[in-house]
Each structure stands twice: as structure tokens, then as C-alpha cells.
Amino acid sequence: xxxxxxxxxxxxxxxxxxxxxxxxxxxxxxxxxxxxxxxxxxxxxxxxxxxxxxxxxxxxxxxxxxxxxxxxxxxxxxxxxxxxxxxxxxxxxxxxxxxxxxxxxxxxxxxxxxxxxxxxxxxxxxxxxxxxxxxxxxxxxxxxxxxxxxxxxxxxxxxxxxxxxxxxxxxxxxxxxxxxxxxxxxxxxxxxxxxxxxxxxxxxxxxxxxxxxxxxxxx
Amino acid sequence: xxxxxxxxxxxxxxxxxxxxxxxxxxxxxxxxxxxxxxxxxxxxxxxxxxxxxxxxxxxxxxxxxxxxxxxxxxxxxxxxxxxxxxxxxxxxxxxxxxxxxxxxxxxxxxxxxxxxxxxxxxxxxxxxxxxxxxxxxxxxxxxxxxxxxxxxxxxxxxxxxxxxxxxxxxxxxxxxxxxxxxxxxxxxxxxxxxxxxxxxxxxxxxxxxxxxxxxxxxx
DNA sequence: ACCTGAACACCGTTCAAGT
DNA sequence: ACCTGAACACCGTTCAAGT
Numbered sequence: 321x322x323x324x325x326x327x328x329x330x331x332x333x334x335x336x337x338x339x340x341x342x343x344x345x346x347x348x349x350x351x352x353x354x355x356x357x358x359x360x361x362x363x364x365x366x367x368x369x370x371x372x373x374x375x376x377x378x379x380x381x382x383x384x385x386x387x388x389x390x391x392x393x394x395x396x397x398x399x400x401x402x403x404x405x406x407x408x409x410x411x412x413x414x415x416x417x418x419x420x421x422x423x424x425x426x427x428x429x430x431x432x433x434x435x436x437x438x439x440x441x442x443x444x445x446x447x448x449x450x451x452x453x454x455x456x457x458x459x460x461x462x463x464x465x466x467x468x469x470x471x472x473x474x475x476x477x478x479x480x481x482x483x484x485x486x487x488x489x490x491x492x493x494x495x496x497x498x499x500x501x502x503x504x505x506x507x508x509x510x511x512x513x514x515x516x517x518x519x520x521x522x523x524x525x526x527x528x529x530x531x532x533x534x535x536x537x538x539x
Numbered sequence: 540x541x542x543x544x545x546x547x548x549x550x551x552x553x554x555x556x557x558x559x560x561x562x563x564x565x566x567x568x569x570x571x572x573x574x575x576x577x578x579x580x581x582x583x584x585x586x587x588x589x590x591x592x593x594x595x596x597x598x599x600x601x602x603x604x605x606x607x608x609x610x611x612x613x614x615x616x617x618x619x620x621x622x623x624x625x626x627x628x629x630x631x632x633x634x635x636x637x638x639x640x641x642x643x644x645x646x647x648x649x650x651x652x653x654x655x656x657x658x659x660x661x662x663x664x665x666x667x668x669x670x671x672x673x674x675x676x677x678x679x680x681x682x683x684x685x686x687x688x689x690x691x692x693x694x695x696x697x698x699x700x701x702x703x704x705x706x707x708x709x710x711x712x713x714x715x716x717x718x719x720x721x722x723x724x725x726x727x728x729x730x731x732x733x734x735x736x737x738x739x740x741x742x743x744x745x746x747x748x749x750x751x752x753x754x755x756x757x758x
Numbered sequence: 759a760c761c762t763g764a765a766c767a768c769c770g771t772t773c774a775a776g777t
Numbered sequence: 778a779c780c781t782g783a784a785c786a787c788c789g790t791t792c793a794a795g796t
Contacts, residue, residue: 336779359770369781371771376779380770430649433700440715440723447722457729459741460722465696466689466742473692474684481652496659503666503679504659510676522678523685529752530745555760578789588762590790595760599789 336368338376338386345387349424359383384428385436391425393438394418397445404449405528411445412471412524419472423479430476442468453535463531470523478516555587557595557605564606568643578602603647604655610644612657613637616664624747626668631690631743634661638691642698649695661687672754682750689742697735 344365348357359380363370377383395418398410419426432439443464450460498505563584567576578599582589596602614637617629638645651658662683669679717724 358768360768371773371782372780374771427646427650430695431646431699437715437719440720444720444723447726451722457726461726461730461733462738462741463745465693465738466745469692469696469742470685470689470746471692472695473688473690476649476691476695477684477688480650496656500656501659501663503670504663507666507676507680511680514680519681519684522681523688523746526682526685526749526753527689527742527745528749530747530749533748533752534745577787579787590763591761593790 336366336372336376341366341373341376341383342386342390345383346390346422346425349387350422353424354427381433385432387425388428388432389436389438391418391422391429392442394421395438395442397441400448404453405532407449408446408467408528408531409524411442411449412467413520415442415468416471416475416520419475420478426475426479430472450531453531455531455535459534466527467524470527471520474516474520474523555585555591555595560585560592560595560602561605561609564602565609565641565644568606568647569641572643573646600652604651606644607647607651608655608657610637610641610648611661613640614657614661616660619667623668623672624751627665627686627747628743630661630664630668631686632739634687635690635694635739638694639697645694645698649691669750672750674750674754678753685746686743689746690739693735693739693742 341362345357345362348362348365359373360370363373366372373383377386395415398407398414400407419429446464446467447460450463451457455463496504560581564576564581567581567584578592579589582592585592592602596605614634617626617633619626638648665683665686666679669682670676674682715723
């Protein structure tokens, strides 16, 4: 018989590893969505029994934490050179870009309980810039908290199920009446082309201006 | 026989209604957690078959959106009087307090796709103050976006599974080495008593300072 | 109009068994 | 050391049936 060696088991991959599991998991997340990421479907994609995964990952929670690590691991710190406020801008801009490249992962990022170096790299870069600006540790931590809160909070809005959050569809559906919400109504007609990039740049400028004023005040 | 009228069916409540369902659902959320909020457990608490719920609520998604509406509905707008920056402060402070009183609901709030007046009340109050400050609609919207992003993003950090996010436990577990993360390490030893209320006040001040500078600049 | 039980198609995970 | 199938205890939801 002319069977080729081991050709039958239908493209049975190289031995399962935490890396391959993680790679396929992120692929499911990016190409489908969060609901599609179940242990059973993941195993199916890897052509393996669901229980095989548990040899490489303790449980689903550990899997999701490692996914978050992998994603945040894509962040690269800004160069040490340049003005501190410029470094802050590129730091949080880069973090935002990473998160935007994996939009379905945001709920996992927001709810991660993990501790890995990856998570602290943006923090380290930001604190370095803030200390250089002259802030004492407490101020630097408060400033970091302001910047990361703003960045992630904006992303949360941007990546929400979009149609329904758009205030203009609320107007169409009559739940937002111009009598009860004059300013909201006026704002959405006056700003028909909402741009999250522009809003992020605006907010970052506002915060950095506020920080700069404080940095000068204490010097 | 001395059966009391209808006393047997074990405290079978008044007829099921969307209100009673919502009330019990929020109770489960507040006293247990998000995982405990399933249609089946909710029905059990209401002493009713799971399917009975579907006479009052289209599906679980509609239920969670109505929960978010109820919670955000607890927000009360600040009075129209006072300086615009003070009104902003009380507005976002009040919103934050509401969210903090239902800590397990934050993931639902962050992922709501709902449109109801409740959701736009804080926005209306903030835009009113911002317009009074002299911002044109686009600026006012950008400023709103900055403030709400910051507020919700901070809450997301504050309400994370706490132990594991605390950087100091990362140090204990050796994943955060002082050599690789000098500034993070220094910051957490220098600031042992982290206070989210203080951090929120700091961030709000920074943002409002930045906005105030802009408001003056254009006048 | 409202509620029910049975059933379906999913979950994550334990366990005993195989190599 | 790694993988498997069967089983358990859950989900949300459909459907046909009851009042």
C-alpha cells in the first residue's frame, strides 16, 4: 500500500505548546470575538481534545492573563531622549495603538488580575518621564494614574459596541429629546464627525498642560 | 381541613414584573458578583421558572442594559449654580460615587450598548458647565470625553481584582525586579498608602486646570 | 397574558484511563 | 509527560404545552 508516512491524522500539528495555544487564542480574539474564545473552540482550532489544553495552562483565567501579557508585551517604551512631556505623549500613544490593534481584547485587559513585567513596562516609562519633570514619587504616581485612567477609559468608549453608543442614533430613536437634553442635542448636531483620535490628542494635551503647570509651580 | 388560603406555595410573590426582576438582579450583583447573575439563579431567587423571566425581558442582554440604566439613573445632576469648574467636579464626583456603590456592575457599565436618557444625564450636566466656560461644542465634547474617560478608567483600575494589581505584591513575587523597573520600585516603596480618592481628586484637578487654561486662552 | 418542563446547544473542568 | 473520552454541573434560550 502506498500510504505516505503519518499523512493521515489530518495535519496533526507539531506538539502542543503554550506558545501555539496563545498564538491561536489571540488569532481567535482578533478575527472573531471574545465570545468565540472558549476552551472547546480553541482546542478544536488546534485539532486537539479540550482537555489537552490543561496540560499547558492551568485554567481559562490563566489563559486570558497570558493573552493580556502577550498583547501588552507588544508595547515598546519610548526612547529616553527628548522632553518629558513629549515622551509621555508617545508612551501613551503607543499603548493606545497596541490596544487598538486587538480591539476585542480590551475587556480582558480591563479585568486582568495578572502580574507580569509586561504590564509594568509602560508604567516604568511614564514614571521615568514624570520624575524627570520634577514630580515627587506620590505626584508621579497620581499623574500616572491620571494618564492611564484617561487612556484606557477613552479606549473603553471607543471600542464599545458602536452603533448604539453613538448619540445621533439615540436622537433618531427619540430617547434623546432636545427639550430635556439641549446641550447634548446641540453638541451632536454641531459635531457630526466624531473623531476619537482627535479627542485623545485633545485630552492628552489638556492633562499634560495641567501637569506642566504643576511641575513649574513646585520648581 | 384547616389549610389557610393559598398559604402553601411557599411565599409565592406578587406577580412577576420587570421592576421586581430588576430589583433582585441588582441585589444579586451587589451582594454576590457578576458570575452569580445568571438567568437561572435570578429565576430561582424569584421563585419562578427560568423561562418566566422572558415574559418581561427579551433576553439577558436587555436585562443587563436595564440594570445599567437603573444604576446610572441614581446619578443626580449638580445644581446649575456655582462656578463651572466646581460643577464639573461635583458632576464627575457624583458619577464616580454611584459607580462605586455598585462595584460589581462596572463591567456591565463599561460594555453597555444601551441608549436611555439616564445615560445622557451626566453628559448634559457636564456639557452645560463646559459651554458656560466658553468652549465651543467640539471643545466641549472633547473635554467631556476626557473627563468621562478619566473617571471611568480610574474606576476600572480601582475596582480590579485588587490583590493582584497592587504592585507591591508583584515585588514580593519577584516578577518586578528593582533593576529592571527602578522607578516603579521606588514609587511603590515611597508611596505605601495608595489612595484612589486622592488620586481621583488629583487627576480631576489636573484636567480642570488644563481646561481652565484653554478657556482663558480663547477669551 | 403569563407561566411551566423538557430539550438543545453550548460552557469550564474533574476524573479515570490510555500511550 | 502528554493526550483522550465520558461525565458533571453549569449556562442562555427555543419550543410546545398548560392556565
